[in-house]
Amino acid sequence: xxxxxxxxxxxxxxxxxxxxxxxxxxxxxxxxxxxSLAILFLILLLFSILDSVFGYTALRDTVSPTVxxxxxxxxxxFTREELERVVTEKLSSGILRRIESEKSISxxxxxxxxxxxxxxxxxxxxxxxxxxxxxxxxxxxxxxxVAGEEDSYALFRSWIxxxxxxxxxxxxxxxxxxxxALLGSLWIMLITFMFAFPIGVGAAIYLQEYAxxxxxxxxxxxxxxxxxxxxxxxxxxxxxxVFVRSMESVTSGSLFTSLTDNTANGRTILSGGLTLAxxxxxxxxxxxxxxxxAVPDSLRMSSYGIGATKWQTIWYQVLPVSVDRIxxxxxxxxxxxxxxxxxxxxxxxxxxxxxxxxxxxxxxxTLPIQIYQWSARPQGAYRNIxxxxxxxxxxxxxxxxxxxxxxxxKISKKKRLES
Amino acid sequence: xxxxxxxxxxxxxQANNYKETVIExxxxxxxxxxxxxxxxASLSIYQKHVTAFIGPSGCGKSTVLRSINRMNDMIPGSxxxxxxxxxxxxxxxPQVDAVLVRRKIGMVFQKPNPFPKSIYENIAWGARINxxxxxxxxxxxxxxKGAALWDEVKDKLxxxxxxxxxxxxxxxxxxxxxxxxxxxxxxxxxxxxxDPIATGRIEELILELKNDYTIIIVTHNMGQASRVSDYTxxxxxDEKRTGYLQEYAxxxxxxLNPxxxxxxxxxxxxxx
Numbered sequence: 180x181x182x183x184x185x186x187x188x189x190x191x192x193x194x195x196x197x198x199x200x201x202x203x204x205x206x207x208x209x210x211x212x213x214x215s216l217a218i219l220f221l222i223l224l225l226f227s228i229l230d231s232v233f234g235y236t237a238l239r240d241t242v243s244p245t246v247x248x249x250x251x252x253x254x255x256x257f258t259r260e261e262l263e264r265v266v267t268e269k270l271s272s273g274i275l276r277r278i279e280s281e282k283s284i285s286x287x288x289x290x291x292x293x294x295x296x297x298x299x300x301x302x303x304x305x306x307x308x309x310x311x312x313x314x315x316x317x318x319x320x321x322x323x324x325v326a327g328e329e330d331s332y333a334l335f336r337s338w339i340x341x342x343x344x345x346x347x348x349x350x351x352x353x354x355x356x357x358x359x360a361l362l363g364s365l366w367i368m369l370i371t372f373m374f375a376f377p378i379g380v381g382a383a384i385y386l387q388e389y390a391x392x393x394x395x396x397x398x399x400x401x402x403x404x405x406x407x408x409x410x411x412x413x414x415x416x417x418x419x420x421v422f423v424r425s426m427e428s429v430t431s432g433s434l435f436t437s438l439t440d441n442t443a444n445g446r447t448i449l450s451g452g453l454t455l456a457x458x459x460x461x462x463x464x465x466x467x468x469x470x471x472x473a474v475p476d477s478l479r480m481s482s483y484g485i486g487a488t489k490w491q492t493i494w495y496q497v498l499p500v501s502v503d504r505i506x507x508x509x510x511x512x513x514x515x516x517x518x519x520x521x522x523x524x525x526x527x528x529x530x531x532x533x534x535x536x537x538x539x540x541x542x543x544x545t546l547p548i549q550i551y552q553w554s555a556r557p558q559g560a561y562r563n564i565x566x567x568x569x570x571x572x573x574x575x576x577x578x579x580x581x582x583x584x585x586x587x588x589k590i591s592k593k594k595r596l597e598s
Numbered sequence: 599x600x601x602x603x604x605x606x607x608x609x610x611x612q613a614n615n616y617k618e619t620v621i622e623x624x625x626x627x628x629x630x631x632x633x634x635x636x637x638x639a640s641l642s643i644y645q646k647h648v649t650a651f652i653g654p655s656g657c658g659k660s661t662v663l664r665s666i667n668r669m670n671d672m673i674p675g676s677x678x679x680x681x682x683x684x685x686x687x688x689x690x691x692p693q694v695d696a697v698l699v700r701r702k703i704g705m706v707f708q709k710p711n712p713f714p715k716s717i718y719e720n721i722a723w724g725a726r727i728n729x730x731x732x733x734x735x736x737x738x739x740x741x742x743k744g745a746a747l748w749d750e751v752k753d754k755l756x757x758x759x760x761x762x763x764x765x766x767x768x769x770x771x772x773x774x775x776x777x778x779x780x781x782x783x784x785x786x787x788x789x790x791x792x793d794p795i796a797t798g799r800i801e802e803l804i805l806e807l808k809n810d811y812t813i814i815i816v817t818h819n820m821g822q823a824s825r826v827s828d829y830t831x832x833x834x835x836d837e838k839r840t841g842y843l844q845e846y847a848x849x850x851x852x853x854l855n856p857x858x859x860x861x862x863x864x865x866x867x868x869x870x
Contacts, residue, residue, distance in 0.1 A: 392674055477711040481771070483672065485724035485778050486701025495723065500714055 228573075231566035232338050234314040235321045239331045241302035242269075254296050262292040269300045298354055305352060305560040306331055339567040348533055348549075352560035355553075357568050359535050363448070363528075363543035364517060364575070366536050370452020371459060371516050376509055378456075379463030386464070387471040388493055407461035415525030418454030423526050432540030446527040449539040454522050459512040466508025470501040503590040510583035514576050520547040546572045617644040620782065620812050621666060626680035628661050628670065635661050636841045639680075641831055643782075648808050650823035650849065651816045653833030654869065658841025659816050662833070663784050666814065667703035668696040701728055704775035708787040710767035712759035712774070717742075717751050720759045720770055724778045737777060744810075745773035746803050765796025772803065776811070783807065785815040789822065801826050820865055824853050832861045
């Protein structure tokens, strides 16, 4: 058989080549398009959040500064003498006593007095808020609104500001802060890490290095994969039944000490942390197993070859080269826990607490719960502080993930250079 | 006068040829699951000699090698029937600790696999985990000298071993193996991943090492087997892909005067 022209004549080869090239180009474009779409959505998400964080706010003072000190439109223009006078005269006696019990009025700085007056006497109320784009392009709308409302004025405001991070929870969106929720989130993370990391890494080492390939272990492995895909609210139900109800004496701390806040009823940081530890456990196990799998077998063999035991091989050879991946996987799993809302709502995290969590037996709220709660309120300004809290949560996540990348790079760089 | 000289010659000859069996395989059958990888292998390995295992791919020579320091234990499903005697003791008795076996019978692998640690630590680690109480600096130096690597690395002992060339890495692996003072060193195609110059160095090293150690080497390179070994075992594979020992003799005899047709065909390059 003559196969000389089986691939076609020269012009056929060329036209086929053209077709193949075009085909490749189309797919190339499809991939570029999908990447661009993904980036576009991300930008939209970020934009919609940031849009609510900055913008004009229409306010109306309950008591105008001019009434307090005639002729002065802003509290900031008050003299020291006027500030002290207004504080002592106009503050309700209860609040005044509380403030003076910390330090006397004369010891407060001007700035502190101004914020006291604004918070307790002037008490501006939010009438309406505008997003960043509206503030930029529809400024006339803002002016018209302010002109239509008696005694109102507009301010360009950033809802995220230093005192937002350290402020108490408050029913006034202008003064509400996320300190309690932030502390709650950090406490929960600590508990989650302390339980999920050792148990997860231990289980992964067993499954990857010790377990023989039999039916039981294959079933175990399959179940761990399945568990990592279980909806988080189910972990919340589990946590409610086990940690909050059955183990109440442990999780409320009443077993150990009588000094705890017994209104928590087991809905404590410990319960929340343990619930989230259960949630991320399968993820940590899978990530750690992947890290151990990536260690070449030749390393284990060379270790056994000079008379090392299994444990010496794992501890001195396998873990040092996989620790960076294990830590990265763990931090990513913790980032997931940081953003979880549903399981904590189910086990009964507090929605409004004014006291900072002081230990593992405290009641708590977390950032996602705070965001959820704020965004559910009808008043416009809560949407703005919810957005500001979202930005804070994103910053925290970004810090954690950067820490993961930094740790990994640092450890692998160290491995490359010396020992 | 002439009779005494004759006696002297004979006794000297006997001393030269005096050989003590250190490893003895008796009817060894190795299975991976239900697959019979090697059947009925019986041979003796002599102390302070180099024994080469040759044969076509899949003939089970590496499997037999790994059975000598129980490295096959690492492969799930592998089982061994028969006896592997080390100084008269069966290594597969239930009370024998495989870790101790591997400490006495070291191994060098096909692909150089130093630990991703410093050169110094590569040598010292094996000694440390085995409870060495002597001078580590001295141990590192003698081990590296023993592997003919000292002069090349003495100024960079803190450097990561992975930065060495392939040939240097393999000699480091040999140094690492001798640092725990084994009696036997198993080498699984130690030069197959190296260039000819590095290969030559490894071969020289093997000839030096046999003054102190018993060496068993698996190789695909017939020239290498004839250059370095005193004894050669030729393994073949049957139609069921089961390996068996076809011929075992002094290297010179096996290469110059093979007793089996298969051996002759293999060493003359007709298949393999």
